[in-house]
Amino acid sequence: MSRTAFEKRSAAARAKGRETLSRAEVLAAAGRLLDESGVAGLSMRSLARALGTGPATLYWHVRDRDELLTGVLDETLRHIEIPPGGTWRERATGLAVATRAALLPRPALVAVLWRQGWHLGPVTLALADALVGLIAESGLPEDEVADAYLAVLWFVLGFVHAESQATPTTGPDADDRYPHLTRYRPDTDPAAADRRFTTGLSQLLAGIPDRKAPR
């Protein structure tokens, strides 16, 4: 009941130069590990090593590895804000652009988004909810909103994924066997990628016509 015991504990830990660990610190360290060595380098054991502790310790701050990863995803998306003004189309574009920018340095998190389905953090879910809401504002029939959302979401995520992958080193053999893949390979220039993203996105959103506002 009394908090004296663990306050003493914290004090002792602090005295010997080690603050008590927090969930935020764990997530931050996991993010750094992700940046340095990719998702393969981020194991519970390597993370514990980076924090100077044992793997069992982490399970006090995080339920399991999946929650760790969705937590890092949530932190990565936290600073994104939903554009407050403009048409639904402008606001959805802004949201998509910000999402791409946030995920581009940590493309491995896109796979987390994929694997986890609906078991995501509150920040991620709030952004998804906002995007659905914006698309619904177009006045699209109710039963088409979810699929339009899906198309936009996976265009963004697929684009980030494609960007983050090295262009394949194809030999002349591949050129023969897969002529279209080699011919229409996207431009690798980053500035071109920006342009391609926005034009692709706007074409996608143009496929969602404005109808009269619902009810």
Added chain:
Amino acid sequence: MSRTAFEKRSAAARAKGRETLSRAEVLAAAGRLLDESGVAGLSMRSLARALGTGPATLYWHVRDRDELLTGVLDETLRHIEIPPGGTWRERATGLAVATRAALLPRPALVAVLWRQGWHLGPVTLALADALVGLIAESGLPEDEVADAYLAVLWFVLGFVHAESQATPTTGPDADDRYPHLTRYRPDTDPAAADRRFTTGLSQLLAGIPDRKAPR
């Protein structure tokens, strides 16, 4: 040089009731394991167990686990044929429909497609090449073909993924926090899914206007 040695070996193995293993058998067993217990249940060791051998044996038939998975993906897509007649739009639609049908029983393979990027099997690459070719037939400007392909591809894959996931069990708390996500949740009826897929796809393809044929 002479084949006598290993023919004798095979004969011996056959005599004691065990055919010599083939790559095709390994891939088939991997596919069965995938169907039964998902991608988590398909490890090199569990696969070896299912084949009545040790894990080291598999490395004769397959370079590593990634090649095993792309091999299973290739087998899963092998029977898909590119629709021979019709407009590019009809043919692309047919290809997308067939791809969805092939992947729906093994949705875990979509993640393989994602992770492997360009290191895929010949069947998978040939299908991708065909889809790019069909989209290019629309006469879309060269530098927009790749992104239109990407949008179509990830609509298909994202759709399959969403279909294969159980609809989340949301409580009233989630309804409050994520009102749009809960309101526009897609219809779970499989027949509706078919319709939603084809209409979503055709809207996506409608976003690629027919221009005058190139050169």
Added chain:
DNA sequence: ACCTGAACACCGTTCAAGT
């Protein structure tokens, strides 16, 4: 050519016990 046993270097997670 094809298979094997044994080993190496890892994993995620649990749990009783400590402070």
Added chain:
DNA sequence: ACCTGAACACCGTTCAAGT
């Protein structure tokens, strides 16, 4: 409240050796 050591039940991959 927070951390620890030790253990359990796994992994993928390599390699010398067998037939």
